[in-house]
Amino acid sequence: MSDFFTVSVLVSVFASGIRLATPYLLASLGETIGQRSGVLNLGVDGIMLLAAFGAYYTALKTDNLWLAVLVALLVGLMVGVVYGLITVSLHAAQGISGIGIFLFGLGFSDLLFQVWVGTPLPVPHKLPKLSIPGLGSIPNIGEALFQHNLMTYGAFMLVPAVMFLLQKTTFGMNVRAVGENPQAADSLGVSVGRTRFMAILLGSSAAGLAGAALVLQGGIFQANLTNGLGFIAIAIVYFGAWRPLGAMAGSLLYGMVNATVVQLKVQGTIPRSASDLASMAPAVITILALVFLAGRVKAPAALTKPFARH
Amino acid sequence: MKKLLGASIPLLAALVAFFFGAIMLVALGASPWEGLTSLASGAFGSGDRIAATLVKATPLILVGAGISIAFRTSVVNIGGEGQIVAGALLSTMVALAIPDVPRILLVPIVMVAGLVGGAIAGAIPGALKAYASVNEILSTIMLNIIMLQFMNFLLRGPLIDPLEVEAGTRIPQTARLSDNAALPTLVSGSRLHLGVVIALLAAVAAWAMLWRTPLGFRLRAVGHSPAAARSAGIKVERHITYALAISGSLGGLAGAILVFGSESQRMVTDGSTAGFTGSAGFNGIVTALFGGLHPLWTIPSAVLFGGLLTGATNLQRALQVPAALAVALNGIVVIFVVSSNRVRSRLEELLQARSEFKNSSGGDGPSADVDSLIEEVEHA
């Protein structure tokens, strides 16, 4: 019987947690930008599904992973345009519009899959692992942290990038302003609509990337591949208090707890009879963590509120 | 004029959405006309089908009414799925524990058990929000996951049908539940059961509660302005908890109705909540928002979506197109209809401005607008 606290097991759990966290991180980073601008997008899961199918189909037909990721990004962007038109230009209620996008993505990705692909075949090549020269060969730590695929590295590198975007750029400042007090921003000539539209596009592109990460890590598409992942990513945005670092913490927590539970099941530490109960762990721990952390940060004040001058 | 406009624009939007559906059908090599007719006839084509549509609408009405209450209190309830499951589980356990109680008692008892189960599942995120500032979007989503696993645990463990254990097949389902708990059918030979009536009554009760009772007044006050409610002496935390508990209880009732109004008269899991709820917890949100967060308007809204869902089964069967088409179409309908709100309000503004012009010359008495204001306050 192997023990949980052996180096090799811990390394494996870490690496697994990071992999599991990747799609959550991408999606929740994107959603963080959107929500900071005051737009809730409950359609993340749908965007991920459409983008995941796009990436899968591209990879299947062309065996070109770069192209697959690009397609996912474009799909995300396209849905973002639609969502922006609905919620920003047409002032539609964000909650329901997002659910509309989700349902469309859920159905349409499955439809395309059944019509164009049918039998689930794995893509010829999945995202390759890339050991970072030097760092990757550090014993244990290298394996846990520096032997991942490019999308994983990319996702984690996006964290400082989004922080920079929000804190140091004019666009980021505008995003924060229109999410908090759009009237004030408007009164100074900041276009609330354009800022929110851009934030939505960034958010949905990130969701597209999340879909690509999910499907290209697993190598295969199936109906409802995301299995509610997009909704959890939204929860992680709240958990992370609308901060990129918080989104990272939330994604890692979710991924690590999942990985730990899997590990404990594999080792038999968690008996099979308690298997379902153990699967609750990530959700329970997320809630508990929030009970201890919560109440300090407020949501962007204008979140979900469509803006109109009068 | 305005009423007509209000009703016709979403319908128009739905038509545009169906046009998209038709395009998809053509792309799939099916006849769009046949598709739409089989969709419509599948939903409303015969007595049985209307019954099926109403049965499908039942959980949507309940969840929708509950969602309306929560949203009116400014509490976002995305936990419908979990609350349905909670109600179903508790009512199932009660039916297993006291199968021999006479029907006249057992039916109400299991319905109440459903209410209670859902209320508990709602009160937890409610109390967490009220007293520990845990965001309810997060906690209700998480609770959906928790309830799913709890259902799987119970149905393949403690609550599993002993026959399944004996046979070694271990299908995760309960034993067939007492017939004394089965919801009586309204028209013999049809699927239409008492649950439909219960849902309608519950929607009316939800409406009356929100707009006709002190409790509803307080909930709406908390929804609009917790600070003002608090300084008026309303216990904000408690009412937030109430809102989610009541909202959840309606979901729980839907869960009980799903169990005791089903043909199989038992709970089965396929490992997902959707397999049991038919995603009513999510579709109920759509239904409620579509009905303007008004419990009574959720009724026609639910019948529409219920019809779409039952019609889709027929569509798939008749034209051999993937069922996923219906889900996508559902999404398109939602998108078009919400988008049309803007068009509607623009048109209404135009109309209003014109009638305004007539009134305003009089000075201060906008008598014609008071009604629309009341309506707006009630609907907005």
Added chain:
Amino acid sequence: GGSDSAGSDASDGGTDETTDAGDDSSGGGETLTMAIVAPSAKNDLAFTQSMVDAINALDRDVDLQITDGTFVVEDAAAAIRGYAEDGVQVIVAHGTQYGGSLAEIAPDFPDTTFIWGTASDTQGLDNVFAYFPAADEGGYVNGILAAGLSESGKIGVVGPIEAGDAVAYIAGFQSGAEANGAEVSVVYTGSFGDVALAAETATAHIANGSDVLTGTAQMVVGAVGVANDAGVPWFGTQANQTSLAPDIVVASQVYHWEVVLEEMLTLRDGGTKGGQAFEIDLANGGLVIEFNDKFELSDELKAEADAAIAGIIDGSISTGA
């Protein structure tokens, strides 16, 4: 009927919608209308596809309609009822969970034959046939082979939730592997849909020393991918999974429902509308272990597997399930 001949060699069922009736007298040359209502997609390379392929492999002229992806029981019930109302002659309710609904529907359509599975009894309904796979048998054979291939003596299993024929397969697999001296770690991820979690479960198995894997249900594609990357042999069930990973799939237990379907239809031709339960197993050829030719298996192991198959068929081996 012609059940025996239909079985073992129809490896992957034809994709033609209908197969011309041959000289089979019982078919009578008439077209039989059939329908399937099933929870997952008809081309899922697993549970549902196994039934679609089986009907297409029947030696009869069949007009087949399919309603797939109906994981909501009430929707399935509506579809079943719809087909019955449309006068479809034989309706396959391909999901255990549909049983409760069937009990309500079948009595309303006494002239229709319902075929329901996987289930081991007909709930006393005389126009319902039931079918069940003895999945533990193939599981046992796979287990014997897996243990033979394993050098570490550790084998990992990736399951969905603990239910249905997954339980039978895994139980058989476990006793087969253990009979051959291996240690088996069984994990149910708690989800049929979470591909990523299945993949990580496979990874964890490998990290814990497992060097052979198996698993059931649609989310295993994630695990197969991991096994493929790690070069770890994989055993499949329900359908031939070789196409998912041609290099590492050793063998798959494949369901050939046509064996028992043919029997049922023959009974129906004779006027018996239902009332009997059937099982596919290694003995009647409904279960077949299909090997991947590309995966080189030692003759020794192959012989062990054949011996196990023979032993199960003649009853000298108990799968322990």
Added chain:
Amino acid sequence: MLLEMKGITKRFPGVLANDGIDLEVEEGQVHTLLGENGAGKSTLMKILFGLYQQDEGEVLLRGKPLSIGSPSEAIDVGIGMVHQHFMLVPTLTVAENVALGLKSGRGALTDLDAVSKRINEISEAHGLSVDPSVEVWRMAVGERQRVEIIKALYRDATLLVLDEPTAVLTPQEVDDLFVILRRMTDEGRGLIFISHKLHEVMALSDEITVLRNGAVTGHTRPSETSREQLAEMMVGRSVKLVPDRPHVTAGEPRLVIKNLEVKGDRGTMAVEGLNLDVCGGEIVGIAGVSGNGQKELAEAVAGLRRAEGSSHIMLNDVDVAQLDTRKRRDLGLGYVSEERMTDGAIGEFSVSENLILVDHGSEKFTKGKFLDFKAIREQGETLVKKFAVKTPSIDTPVSSLSGGNIQKVILARELTAKPSVMVVAQPTRGVDIGSAEYIHSQLIAQRDVGTATLLISEDLDEVIGLSDRIAVMFEGEIVAIIPSEEAERDKIGLLMAGVFDS
């Protein structure tokens, strides 16, 4: 002529907010807009700033006709506005708030250092001290207003609109503001000033335009008029600026506060061991510079803020310090919060619903388990008439009422409950003269029937005019209690500033 507005008309559903208004502003002048609540002042200014579009009329800037479609267009032509409700993003720093909408010198990146530098220059030149790196939510109201002015100056506004800038300022801050404003007119800028405080209007204005019911009813200069005349022009009748306060003998103490300790928003002690009694038939006014714990005191008595463990708040001999608001209200407490829109009323609720916000569950407004709409309507009609609330109907949402009328709705609700003890904070902030007169008379009438009133106001004239005793609050404590007969403005002012026994 810097600005001409000609024949401006603006309609809202049910309201003619501006009815053919003419307004002219010259360079280097302060032009005051005066009018009752709801007269249409803010609407006119929002049209000028591009936030609303007029239905009729035209705007000329330096003789050139302008069509201003959005605030940014207004800013571009040199119009600045300090809104009645601040237009600031609380989570952003001062520098960020100022930089919003400006082109950055560093392309896509913000250039906050440069902005901060300019802010410092402007604040030095105009005496507007702020720290550019502080987030706005941390700032006091007076500071926030300085940020608003800096925003306008940064954009080099030649015409600056100030919509009730003094409503939330202390007297000292008002004096400072006026110095700043004068400096601005000296530079040749034109100012439009809106205020309900007639002494300010007299002190600052060059020109005065009076509005009533959306139309211009008068035009004058301070040198040609008096406060009384101005009040009459606004209201259309003569107004008593100082309330009559007949002598009543105070009764037993009804509110007894002992050793009250309350924390402020930032976690530090805001009220430290405060002791105070208020008797029946008495108004006790709290005089103090804003930020000395008045708000915390009021909220602690109302039960909206936790009092530390050793505190006692006796309400008719019951210690309510640890009871919730509901119970305190049941024991006879009435409360008018200083935050009208957020704490006092529910904007989306109708006038009549707001009038029963506290009592909705009482027998009076319920029939069995249900609300009694007939009784609720009757109550609405009665109170709207009695308190002269200007509203299209009792079903109008209060959010579309003007500030003064919202305040009347709140007071109507709290006073009709016949409270035994009443806490009233800033009852006439932003309220026009006519309404203020009425509110004052109601508070005194309530006192005359025996209510114990604790009045908190930053308007020293109001405190002196209404109170039987004046308690001066400084740094969370009562430093002096002065009977009204002995109240002297200057002496109280010194005490408020923390100068004792000099």
